[in-house]
Amino acid sequence: MATITDAVESKPKRQVIERAVVRFCGDSGDGMQISGSQFTNTVALYGNDLATFPDYPAEIRAPAGTLPGVSGFQVQFSSSDVYTPGDAVDVLVAMNPAALKMNIKDLKKNGILIVNNDSFTDNDLRKAHQATNPLEDHSLDAYRVFPVQLERLTQAALEELGLDAKSMNRCKNFFALGMCYWLYNRPMDHTYRWLDDKFKSKPLLAEANKRAMKAGYSYCEATEAFQVSYEIPPAKLAPGVYRNLSGNQALAMGFVVAARQAGLQLFLGSYPITPASDILHELSGYKNFGVLTFQAEDEIAAITSAIGAAYSGALAITTTSGPGMALKTEAMGLAVAVELPIVICDIQRGGPSTGLPTKTEQADLLQAMFGRNSEAPIPILAASTPGDCFWIALEASRIALKYMVPVILLSDGYLANGAEPWRIPSLSEIPQIPVHFVTDPQGFLPYKRNPQTLARPWAIPGTPGLEHRIGGLEKQDVTGNVNYEPLNHEKMVRLRAAKVEAIGQDVPDVEPAGDAEGNLLIVGWGSTYGSITAAVKAQRAAGRRIGHVHLRYLNPLPRNLGQVMERYGKVLVPEMNMGQLSMILRAKYLVDVEGYNKIQGQPFKQAELEGKIEEVLSCGAVGAWKNGR
Amino acid sequence: MNATVPVLTKKDFQTDQEVRWCPGCGDYAILSAVQAVFPDLGIPREKFVVVSGIGCSSRFPYYMNTFGFHSIHGRAPAVATGIKVAHPELEVWVATGDGDSLSIGGNHTIHMLRRNVGIKVLMFNNRIYGLTKGQYSPTSEFGKKTKSTPFGSAARPFNPLALAIGAETTFVARSIDVMQQHLKETLKKAAAHKGAAYIEILQNCNIFNDGAWQYLTEKDSRSEHLVQLEHGKPLIFGKNRDKGIRLNGLDLEVVQLGNGVSEHDLLIHDEQYRNPAYAFLLAKMEEMPGFPTPVGVFRSWNDFPRYEDIMANQIKDVVTKRGAGDIDKLLRSGDTWEVR
Numbered sequence: 019m020a021t022i023t024d025a026v027e028s029k030p031k032r033q034v035i036e037r038a039v040v041r042f043c044g045d046s047g048d049g050m051q052i053s054g055s056q057f058t059n060t061v062a063l064y065g066n067d068l069a070t071f072p073d074y075p076a077e078i079r080a081p082a083g084t085l086p087g088v089s090g091f092q093v094q095f096s097s098s099d100v101y102t103p104g105d106a107v108d109v110l111v112a113m114n115p116a117a118l119k120m121n122i123k124d125l126k127k128n129g130i131l132i133v134n135n136d137s138f139t140d141n142d143l144r145k146a147h148q149a150t151n152p153l154e155d156h157s158l159d160a161y162r163v164f165p166v167q168l169e170r171l172t173q174a175a176l177e178e179l180g181l182d183a184k185s186m187n188r189c190k191n192f193f194a195l196g197m198c199y200w201l202y203n204r205p206m207d208h209t210y211r212w213l214d215d216k217f218k219s220k221p222l223l224a225e226a227n228k229r230a231m232k233a234g235y236s237y238c239e240a241t242e243a244f245q246v247s248y249e250i251p252p253a254k255l256a257p258g259v260y261r262n263l264s265g266n267q268a269l270a271m272g273f274v275v276a277a278r279q280a281g282l283q284l285f286l287g288s289y290p291i292t293p294a295s296d297i298l299h300e301l302s303g304y305k306n307f308g309v310l311t312f313q314a315e316d317e318i319a320a321i322t323s324a325i326g327a328a329y330s331g332a333l334a335i336t337t338t339s340g341p342g343m344a345l346k347t348e349a350m351g352l353a354v355a356v357e358l359p360i361v362i363c364d365i366q367r368g369g370p371s372t373g374l375p376t377k378t379e380q381a382d383l384l385q386a387m388f389g390r391n392s393e394a395p396i397p398i399l400a401a402s403t404p405g406d407c408f409w410i411a412l413e414a415s416r417i418a419l420k421y422m423v424p425v426i427l428l429s430d431g432y433l434a435n436g437a438e439p440w441r442i443p444s445l446s447e448i449p450q451i452p453v454h455f456v457t458d459p460q461g462f463l464p465y466k467r468n469p470q471t472l473a474r475p476w477a478i479p480g481t482p483g484l485e486h487r488i489g490g491l492e493k494q495d496v497t498g499n500v501n502y503e504p505l506n507h508e509k510m511v512r513l514r515a516a517k518v519e520a521i522g523q524d525v526p527d528v529e530p531a532g533d534a535e536g537n538l539l540i541v542g543w544g545s546t547y548g549s550i551t552a553a554v555k556a557q558r559a560a561g562r563r564i565g566h567v568h569l570r571y572l573n574p575l576p577r578n579l580g581q582v583m584e585r586y587g588k589v590l591v592p593e594m595n596m597g598q599l600s601m602i603l604r605a606k607y608l609v610d611v612e613g614y615n616k617i618q619g620q621p622f623k624q625a626e627l628e629g630k631i632e633e634v635l636s637c638g639a640v641g642a643w644k645n646g647r
Numbered sequence: 648m649n650a651t652v653p654v655l656t657k658k659d660f661q662t663d664q665e666v667r668w669c670p671g672c673g674d675y676a677i678l679s680a681v682q683a684v685f686p687d688l689g690i691p692r693e694k695f696v697v698v699s700g701i702g703c704s705s706r707f708p709y710y711m712n713t714f715g716f717h718s719i720h721g722r723a724p725a726v727a728t729g730i731k732v733a734h735p736e737l738e739v740w741v742a743t744g745d746g747d748s749l750s751i752g753g754n755h756t757i758h759m760l761r762r763n764v765g766i767k768v769l770m771f772n773n774r775i776y777g778l779t780k781g782q783y784s785p786t787s788e789f790g791k792k793t794k795s796t797p798f799g800s801a802a803r804p805f806n807p808l809a810l811a812i813g814a815e816t817t818f819v820a821r822s823i824d825v826m827q828q829h830l831k832e833t834l835k836k837a838a839a840h841k842g843a844a845y846i847e848i849l850q851n852c853n854i855f856n857d858g859a860w861q862y863l864t865e866k867d868s869r870s871e872h873l874v875q876l877e878h879g880k881p882l883i884f885g886k887n888r889d890k891g892i893r894l895n896g897l898d899l900e901v902v903q904l905g906n907g908v909s910e911h912d913l914l915i916h917d918e919q920y921r922n923p924a925y926a927f928l929l930a931k932m933e934e935m936p937g938f939p940t941p942v943g944v945f946r947s948w949n950d951f952p953r954y955e956d957i958m959a960n961q962i963k964d965v966v967t968k969r970g971a972g973d974i975d976k977l978l979r980s981g982d983t984w985e986v987r
């Protein structure tokens with residue numbers, strides 16, 4: 019595939035290339051997330067496929083110019099398919115020495131480095147623990163370095179506006195953005211509109227940022243700093259209307275739509291926590307859809323209020339991340355016992371404890387599976403891309419309502435904040451979710467089950483003649499009365515398990531992507547989808563026979579998964595944890611799966627996965643795990 | 648539709664479940680009072696939801712023939728909030744204990760109260776953990792010897808009503824299990840209140856803390872130790888109704904009536920008094936030597952908006968301003984582009 023670094027010149031000064039990876043990095047006060055998302059929206063509107071990776075520190079503002087304060091935003095965009103934000107970077111924008119130091123290792127050889135050399139004073143270098151100035155010590159010789167006086171040039175462009183120095187300095191990220199627009203031949207009008215809207219009440223700031231951006235653009239044109247600019251034609255995406263969507267936005271919208279399709283009011287009980295808070299923010303803005311958002315006093319109240327809302331007939335959800343998930347544990351058991359439909363969203367982050375609040379991980383799978391006292395099985399679904407978060411919200415809601423169960427939905431920081439172009443479905447593509455409230459007191463018993471789904475009836479307060487009591491004490495089968503008899507208890511434990519197993523009838527059989535049988539099957543789940551897909555494509559193109567199964571349903575697992583694994587010589591399970599899915603697969607299928615585990619708060623790179631695939635396929639007897647079975 | 652509510656009786660609120668409290672437990676009397684009051688409220692039975700946490704007291708919903716939810720320890724206010732916010736037309740009552748409400752559930756209690764969710768909380772205060780067989784509770788007196796504090800508890804107790812008043816609860820009252828008539832009247836007043844209500848019911852646990860409230864319930868000592876709060880009436884107590892409470896600066900004092908001191912000099916109870924400091928003063932009075940324990944309504948403000956109404960109105964307002972949510976528009980919001 020052609021990239022900037024190996025592009026063939028098509029026309030002087032403008033080359034057509036297939037894909038590029040751009041990363042903006044700077045201090046967390048430098049507005050890198052804004053530059054990144056503006057750039058992303060502009061290339062999205064142009065029609066490129068893309069994937070983004072915002073990576074920011076846990077501290078809101080670590081001391082300026084220091085290494086812990088570095089914030090970055092990476093986007094890969096292309097005229098063909100994009101599965102990941104990209105391993106290595108073609109263009110790196112670094113606003114200070116700290117950002118340069120933290121990010122330079124990811125820049126491709128001969129890649130473009132735009133640095134703000136106004137912030138390379140001795141003091142800046144000291145804060146970044148740099149003994150020498152990298153702009154002078156030849157450590158950057160492998161790259162095409164473009165030192166730009168971002169601060170001075172921005173100030174010059176804004177001179178007439180009468181802003182103070184600090185406000186002017188704040189606009190330098192738009193100068194850098196303007197340069198990138200020039201470099202990739204992108205129009206600035208989308209960002210103009212965004213600035214007008216964002217600074218509605220402060221038109222002077224809108225004007226300042228516009229001028230800074232224009233100045234960056236003109237700078238490239240006038241100085242001919244870059245000998246070439248690049249052109250990445252629109253991607254051939256499936257026809258339709260698209261928008262750019264992050265995982266958290268998608269989840270929020272998915273639940274609003276699920277509630278509408280079910281004819282229920284949506285209730286969210288939540289307590290703020292990174293990286294889940296944006297779902298609370300988004301849903302709080304959807305009041306015109308009748309959404310009730312309750313910012314509770316803690317995660318326990320968040321889930322128990324949701325249970326109360328579900329009891330009274332709402333589509334009730336709760337959203338959190340690992341530490342909050344831990345607090346919800348006891349209440350999840352209550353939801354299992356009272357058999358009420360709620361969806362519990364865990365947007366995973368690095369742990370244990372407070373861990374890495376802004377970094378991604380997949381290490382809550384076993385907590386989701388087993389993190390409750392006693393036998394308390396809960397169905398689990400996992401989203402695989404930002405856009406998939408929309409569909410998985412609908413599916414989690416459907417299962418909760420159909421089977422009268424709590425459902426755990428796993429996402430993670432990478433999906434939550436990452437974005438991709440999303441084809442907007444028409445309403446007719448979105449299934450209705452049938453819901454039935456019992457109203458007839460004749461023969462009503464709170465735990466009389468639907469023979470097919472094992473769901474108990476949903477009898478909401480306010481319905482005459484259906485007055486009944488539920489609770490966390492063990493209940494008698496059928497009547498729901500408190501009951502401590504040994505055989506009844508065992509029966510109820512088995513029934514609750516059987517109900518979760520019954521969901522298997524709705525879980526589609528897996529069909530591996532790539533080879534339907536072969537030397538290696540990769541089984542993944544969650545946000546590793548993009549990296550695995552890209553790695554498998556590349557390795558298959560290199561002649562290897564590989565299949566890829568990406569699990570959307572983690573409990574119950576697809577019924578044919580065991581048979582599918584039999585069709586391959588080896589099974590590799592890449593996860594951002596110590597091997598949690600591996601453990602489940604080994605326990606359930608007695609398959610000697612091999613784990614590939616990365617626990618760095620960072621997603622897998624395509625190259626890492628390819629390296630692992632090559633390693634696995636080059637050593638050991640293929641099919642060895644089947645021996646002796 | 649016929650809007651008249653069918654005539655209900657106490658029997659309509661009794662369930663077929665065997666009541667499992669110890670014989671002689673004060674909870675029976677509370678159950679009986681609630682079952683007697685509910686039919687008179689003019690509310691259809693199916694609108695009642697009784698929510699509880701865990702404890703002897705929290706078994707309450709099983710014995711009430713209404714919708715009922717026996718949840719988990721301490722969390723009843725949060726479960727009830729979810730119910731009430733989703734369905735403000737429901738009549739939601741919480742049954743809880745001193746441990747359930749003030750220990751493990753303290754956080755939910757204060758937040759539910761400060762939000763003024765229209766939920767009535769019946770807090771059964773037996774000053775002990777009953778269900779777990781006799782450990783000291785957050786309302787046990789300092790130095791109390793229990794199974795878990797054989798040498799006396801080292802913790803100062805909560806004053807439940809002072810706490811509720813501190814959270815600016817809009818209705819705060821106290822009654823006693825054995826004062827059936829008073830309890831029923833208090834429950835009726837709570838039911839008439841729109842916002843959050845916190846009612847402390849002094850309850851005897853005859854197994855693990857027998858006689859905890861004896862000085863307030865025994866015939867001989869009762870009148871010396873109890874003062875009834877009645878709106879618009881002076882605070883008078885004593886066997887011969889010869890003692891009163893008078894305001895002295897920012898403090899209260901007990902005065903002997905006669906010798907130039909008349910009822911006109913006494914504090915006249917005003918449950919609608921705006922400054923919560925007044926109700927707080929009443930709540931703290933019993934802690935001072937020589938002062939009686941007040942029962943009745945400490946405070947009742949009915950002009951405060953309820954949380955669930957504010958939430959519902961916000962939705963209405965936004966719908967009026969922006970129009971009812973259109974899913975298609977929602978999906979297409981933000982910048983879009985078309986691929987052909």
Ligand SMILES: Cc1ncc(C[n+]2csc(CCOP(=O)(O)OP(=O)(O)O)c2C)c(N)n1
Pocket residue numbers: 348701702703704705720743744745746747748771773775776777778779784
């Ligand atoms: C999470 C949890 N922790 C502890 C318990 C054990 N427990 C049950 S009831 C109770 C105390 C109840 O005391 P109180 O609320 O005063 O109720 P009472 O029994 O006195 O009516 C405790 C500690 C529990 N059920 N759940």
Ligand code: SF4
Pocket residue numbers: 667668669671672673674703704773777778851852853854855
């Ligand atoms: S232990 Fe005490 S509170 Fe519990 S039922 Fe027995 S007497 Fe009542």
Ligand SMILES: [Mg+2]
Pocket residue numbers: 702744745746771772773774775776777784
């Ligand atoms: Mg108690």
